[in-house]
Amino acid sequence: MTLWRLVIKEIAYRKLNFALAVLAVLVAVGCLVAELTLLRAHEVRAERQSDAQDARTRQRVGRLADDYRVITKQLGYNVLILPAKQDLGRFYAQGYAGETMPEEYARRLSESPLITVQHLLPSLQERIEWPERKFPIILVGTRGEVPQGHRNPKDPIQPLVAPGTMVVGRVVAERLGLEEGKEAVLFGRRLAVAKVHPPRGNEDDVTVWIDLAEAQALLGKPGRLNAILALSCLCAEATPEGIRREITTALDNDVQVLELSAAAATRRAARLRASVHADETVAAQEAGRAELRLVREALAAWIIPLVVIGATVWVGALAFGNVRDRRAEIGILRAIGWRARQILAVLLAKAVAGGLAGGAVGYAAGFALAAAWDVHEAAAGDAAGASALFDPGLLAAAVFLAPILAAAASLVPALLAARQDPAVVLREE
Amino acid sequence: MLRVENLTKTYRGAARTVRALDGVSLEVAAGEFVAVEGPSGCGKTTLLLAAGGLLRPDAGRVMLRGEDPYALTPEARAAWRAAQVGFVFQQFHLIPYLTVLDNVLAPSVALPSADGDKRAREWIGRFGLADRADHVPAELSTGERQRVALARALLNRPALLLADEPTGNLDPASAAVVLGHLAEFAKSGGAVLLVTHDPLGAEYAGRTLRMAQGRMLNDKC
Ligand SMILES: Nc1ncnc2c1ncn2[C@@H]1O[C@H](COP(=O)(O)OP(=O)(O)O)[C@@H](O)[C@H]1O
Ligand SMILES: [Mg+2]
Numbered sequence: 001m002t003l004w005r006l007v008i009k010e011i012a013y014r015k016l017n018f019a020l021a022v023l024a025v026l027v028a029v030g031c032l033v034a035e036l037t038l039l040r041a042h043e044v045r046a047e048r049q050s051d052a053q054d055a056r057t058r059q060r061v062g063r064l065a066d067d068y069r070v071i072t073k074q075l076g077y078n079v080l081i082l083p084a085k086q087d088l089g090r091f092y093a094q095g096y097a098g099e100t101m102p103e104e105y106a107r108r109l110s111e112s113p114l115i116t117v118q119h120l121l122p123s124l125q126e127r128i129e130w131p132e133r134k135f136p137i138i139l140v141g142t143r144g145e146v147p148q149g150h151r152n153p154k155d156p157i158q159p160l161v162a163p164g165t166m167v168v169g170r171v172v173a174e175r176l177g178l179e180e181g182k183e184a185v186l187f188g189r190r191l192a193v194a195k196v197h198p199p200r201g202n203e204d205d206v207t208v209w210i211d212l213a214e215a216q217a218l219l220g221k222p223g224r225l226n227a228i229l230a231l232s233c234l235c236a237e238a239t240p241e242g243i244r245r246e247i248t249t250a251l252d253n254d255v256q257v258l259e260l261s262a263a264a265a266t267r268r269a270a271r272l273r274a275s276v277h278a279d280e281t282v283a284a285q286e287a288g289r290a291e292l293r294l295v296r297e298a299l300a301a302w303i304i305p306l307v308v309i310g311a312t313v314w315v316g317a318l319a320f321g322n323v324r325d326r327r328a329e330i331g332i333l334r335a336i337g338w339r340a341r342q343i344l345a346v347l348l349a350k351a352v353a354g355g356l357a358g359g360a361v362g363y364a365a366g367f368a369l370a371a372a373w374d375v376h377e378a379a380a381g382d383a384a385g386a387s388a389l390f391d392p393g394l395l396a397a398a399v400f401l402a403p404i405l406a407a408a409a410s411l412v413p414a415l416l417a418a419r420q421d422p423a424v425v426l427r428e429e
Numbered sequence: 430m431l432r433v434e435n436l437t438k439t440y441r442g443a444a445r446t447v448r449a450l451d452g453v454s455l456e457v458a459a460g461e462f463v464a465v466e467g468p469s470g471c472g473k474t475t476l477l478l479a480a481g482g483l484l485r486p487d488a489g490r491v492m493l494r495g496e497d498p499y500a501l502t503p504e505a506r507a508a509w510r511a512a513q514v515g516f517v518f519q520q521f522h523l524i525p526y527l528t529v530l531d532n533v534l535a536p537s538v539a540l541p542s543a544d545g546d547k548r549a550r551e552w553i554g555r556f557g558l559a560d561r562a563d564h565v566p567a568e569l570s571t572g573e574r575q576r577v578a579l580a581r582a583l584l585n586r587p588a589l590l591l592a593d594e595p596t597g598n599l600d601p602a603s604a605a606v607v608l609g610h611l612a613e614f615a616k617s618g619g620a621v622l623l624v625t626h627d628p629l630g631a632e633y634a635g636r637t638l639r640m641a642q643g644r645m646l647n648d649k650c
Contacts, residue, residue, distance in 0.1 A: 001534035001545075006527070013526030332522035335483055336581065337511020337539030339504050423484040426518060426593075427474050 003342060007349045014322065018354055021318045025358025025406055026365065028311030029398050033366025034373070035300045037389050041374040042296065044384035046289050076118065076234035077243045080258045081105070081251070082227055088256075095138075095203060096125040100224035103216075105251050109230065112250040115243070118232030122225045124215050130208075132185050133176050138207040141215020163211040165194035171205040173197075186210070187218040198283040312409040319351060319410035323417035330417050331425035340418040347414035352403040359402025363395055430620040431457040431480060431589050436489035438475050449475040450486065451643035457589070457622050462615035464623045464630040467640035473624035474593055476640070480622060481514045481591045482506050494588055511539035515582030517607075519594035521574045523566040523581075529553060530562045533580045540585050552580035556610065572603025579610055590614055592623045596630070608633040 011018045082091060083099035091097050106122040109115065124141040142161055161167055166186070168178055173196040178184055182193050191210065199205055216222045235246045244257040323330070330343055367389070375383045438450040449472040457463045467473055478484035480491055482498035491498060493513055498506050523532050530549060537545035553562050556576040566574055575595055582590060592611060596604035604627070612633045615621045623630050624640075631637040639646040 001527075001531050001538055003538060005531065006524075006535075006538075009526045009531070328520075328522060329524055332516075332518075332524070333535065334507065335481070335510065335516050335522075336536045337507050337509075337585075338535075339507050339539070341504070342538065423478045426478060426483065426516075426522070 003346055003349065007346055007353065010326075010346075011350060011353065014325070017318055017322050017325075018350070021315050021351070021354040021406065022358040022361070024311045024314040024318070025355050025402050026362040028307045028405075029359050029362025029402050030366035030369065031307045032304055033363050033394060033398060034370040035296075035303060035366075036394055037367055037370035037391070038373060039293070039296055039300065040391060041370060041378075041384040041389055042289070042293055044388045045374075045378060045382060046286075046293070048382075048384075049289075050286070076116070076232040077240055078229075078231045078260045079233055079243060079247065080227060080229055080260055081109075081247060081255050082258065084254050084256050086226075086256065088258075094127070096127070097226040100124070100221055100226050101251075101255060103212075103223045103225050105255065106225065106228050109228065109247065109250060112246075115233060115235045115246050115250060117230045117234075119230070121229040121231075122212065123227050123229070124212060124219065124221060124225050125227065126219055128219070130176070131187060135172070135175055136206070137172055138203055139215060139219065140207055140209045141212040141219070142209055143212035161194065161209045161211050163214060164191060165210070166191045167195040167197065167209040168193060169197050169205040169207045170199040172208055189214065189218065308405070312405060315351070315354070315406050315409035316413065319347070319413040322350075323347065323413045326417070327420065328425050330420060331422040334420070334422035335426060344414050344418040347410060347417060348407050351406040351410035351414070355403030355406030356399060358406070359399045362402065363398040366398075430459040430461075430494060431455075431622065432490075432492040433476070433480055434490045434492075436476065436479055436486045436491070438472075438479060438484065438486050448643050450479065450489075452489070453640075453643070453645055454489075455622075455638060455645065457620040459588070459620055460615055460618050462612055462621040462623070462633065462635045464625060464634035464637045465640050466625060466628065466631060466637055469626055471640050472643040473626075473640060477591050477593050477622065477624050480589075481516060482510050507539065511536055511585060513588045515585070515587040515590045517575070517578050517582050517590070517592040517595045519597035521566070521571075521578045521598075523574055523577055525566055528563050528565055529558055529569070529577050532566070532577055533584055535581060536584045542585075545584065549580070549584055552583055553577075556580055570603070571598050572600065572606060575599060575603065575607050576610070579607060583614065588620060590619055590621045592621065592625075594625050594627070595623070596625065596627055601629070604629060 082088075082097045083101040086097040086099040103122060106120055109117060110120055122143065125138065127136065127138050129136050166184070172178065173193075176184070178193050178196065180193050180196055183190050184193060185191075186208070191214075197204060210218075212225075216224060230247070233243050233247070235242055237243075237246075240259045244259070247257050248255060333343060334340070367386075371386050371389055374389065378384070433453060433455050436450045436453045437448070440447045440449055451472075453472070453476055455463070455465070465473055465476065475484065479486045480493075482491070482501075485499050496509070496513075498509050501509055524535065527535070530553065533549040533553060534545060537549070542548075550559075550562070553559055556579065558573060558576060558580070561569060561573060566577065569577065575598075579595075590611065595607050595611070599607065608623075608630060611621050611623060615635070621634075623634060
C-alpha cells in the first residue's frame with residue numbers, strides 16, 4: 001500500500017468525478033492552445049506572405065529599373081531643373097530648392113523647338129508649419145503636365161490634385177484627424193481632402209499636395225516654381241551634356257540641370273504626381289491581416305482569463321464534492337494514524353494527475369483543432385503546417401501549468417479535508 | 430496499560446449542551462478485556478474516541494503506557510495512534526475501493542515497516558479471509574468486513590484495541606467470531622476496551638463496567 005496506489009484506485013472508483021475534472025482542464029487547455037496556435041498560424045502565414053510580397057516587389061522594382069534604363073536610352077533623359085542660384089548642398093540637405101524661378105520656364109521649355117520633353121512636371125515645394133494646426137508639413141504645389149506645344153504626349157500624367165482639394169500623407173492625416181471627404185483650412189483656405197495616402201515610410205507621410213496655383217498663392221510666390229521635373233528629354237545631341245546645354249540655353253542660363261537616375265526620377269515623378277502604386281493593395285492586405293490578428297488577440301484577451309477562471313472554479317467545485325464524498329474514508333485514515341499532510345498529498349496528487357491528463361490531452365486536442373482550422377482558413381497550399389505551428393514551449397507550459405492550476409484549484413477543499421476532525425465522522429452512527 | 434482519569438466532555442451544540450462524559454475513570458491492564466455497557470447516548474463512543482487520542486477531553490487525563498496523547502502535537506498524536514491504538518467501529522469504515530489486503534495494509538502507510546505485507550497476509554489467513562484478499566468490501570458479508578477491519582486494527586501490533594459496537598451490524602454467529610478474536614488479542618497480551626449496548630459483549634469480556642448518562646455506575650475499577 002502506498003499513497004499513489006490509493007490515489008489511482010480512488011480515481012478508478014470515482015471515474016466520473018475524475019473524468020469531469022480532466023474534462024475541465026482539457027477544455028481550458030484546449031481552448032488556450034487552439035487560440036495561441038491559431039495566432040501563431042496567423043503570424044507564420046503573414047510572415048511568409050510578406051516575404052513573398054517583398055520578393056515580388058523587389059523583382060518588380062528591378063524590372064522597372066531595367067525598363068527605365070532601356071526607355072531612357074530610347075526616349076531620352078530624366079532631368080530635374082532647378083533655379084541657377086540654388087546651392088546644391090542646401091538642395092540635397094533640405095530635399096527641395098529654396099530658390100525659385102518663373103513658372104513661365106515650364107511653358108518655354110515645352111515650346112522649345114530644339115528639345116522634346118515627354119513629361120514636364122513643374123512644382124513648388126516648401127517645408128512649412130500648417131498655421132492653423134501648428135504642425136510641420138511639406139507643402140507641394142503640383143499640377144498636371146505642361147502641354148507640349150508641338151506634340152501630344154503619348155502617356156499623359158493626370159493632374160491628381162484638383163483646385164480646392166488636397167492629398168495628404170498618412171502621418172499628417174493621423175495627427176490632424178483628416179479623412180477623405182473632410183475639409184480642412186490651410187492658410188485660411190478651405191480645402192477638401194481628396195485622398196489620404198497609405199503609409200510610405202518617407203517624407204511623403206508628412207506631405208500635403210495641393211494645386212500649384214493655390215500653393216503659389218498660399219506661399220506668397222505667385223507664378224514661381226522651385227523645380228521642374230522633365231522626363232524623357234531628347235534633343236539633337238542625345239547625351240546628358242547635350243540635354244543640359246540645350247535646356248540651360250533655352251532658359252537663359254537661369255537654371256541648372258541635374259540628371260536623375262532612373263530610380264530617382266521614378267520616385268520623384270511618383271511623388272509629384274502623388275500617384276498611388278500597387279503598394280496600396282499590399283498595404284490593404286496587410287491592414288486586413290493586422291485587423292484579423294487584432295480581433296483574434298482581443299478574443300484571446302477575454303477568452304483566456306474566462307476559460308482559466310471557469311476551469312478553476314469547475315475543478316475546485318469537483319474537489320469539494322470529492323472530499324465531501326470521502327469524509328468517512330478520510331476520517332478513518334486519520335484515525336488509524338495517517339498524517340494530515342498525507343491526506344493532503346493524496347488529494348493534491350489526484351488533482352495533479354487530473355491536470356496532467358487534461359493538460360496533455362487538451363494540448364493535443366487544441367493543437368489538432370488549430371491545425372485543422374488553419375488548413376480550413378488558409379488559401380490552398382498556404383496553411384502554416386503542423387511543424388511550423390508546433391511550439392514546444394506551449395506544450396511544456398500546458399503539461400506543467402495545468403497540473404499546478406488543478407492543484408491550486410483543489411487546494412482549499414484538500415486543506416479543509418486534511419484538517420477535518422476525524423472524531424466527527426466516527427461518532428456518526 | 431490504559432488509564433483514564435476523571436474524563437469530562439461537554440458538547441456545545443447550537444440548540445443544547447450535552448455533558449457526554451462526566452468524570453469517567455477506568456483502567457485496562459495489559460492482557461485485559463474490558464467491556465463498557467450502557468444505553469445508547471450514554472457517552473460510550475465519546476469515551477472511546479477520547480481514549481484513542483481522537484477527541485480531546487475538557488478535563489481529565491488519558492494515559493497509555495505512561496504517555497498522554499493530548500500532550501502531543503496533532504501530527505505526533507496521529508503517529509502515536511498508528512503505533513499504539515487499533516480501532517474497530519460498528520460501520521467497519523473500510524475503504525470501498527481498496528481490496529481486503531490493501532485495507533488491512535492501510536495503517537502501514539502511517540507506520541511503515543518491512544514486514545507489513547507478510548503480517549497483513551497472516552492476519553487475513555488467521556481470520557479466514559485468505560481467499561478474499563483481492564476482493565473489495567462490497568463483495569464481502571458484514572461478518573467478513575468486520576474481520577477485515579479487525580485485521581487492519583491489529584496490523585501494527587497496537588497496545589490497545591478500541592472497539593465501538595463492533596457487533597452492532599452483525600448476525601449472532603459473526604458477532605461471536607469477532608468477540609472471540611477480541612478476547613484472543615487480550616489473551617496475547619493486548620488491552621481491549623469494548624463499548625457496546627449489546628449484552629453479548631459481557632460474555633467474552635473479563636470485566637464489564639456499566640455506564641449511564643456520562644458516568645460509570647459501578648465506579649470501582
Ligand atoms: N457533536 C455533538 N454535539 C452535541 N451532542 C453530541 C455530539 N456528539 C454526541 N452528542 C451527544 O452526546 C451524548 C453521548 O454521545 P455518544 O458518546 O455518541 O453516546 P453513545 O456512543 O453511548 O451512544 C449523546 O447524548 C449525544 O447525543
Ligand atoms: Mg456510540
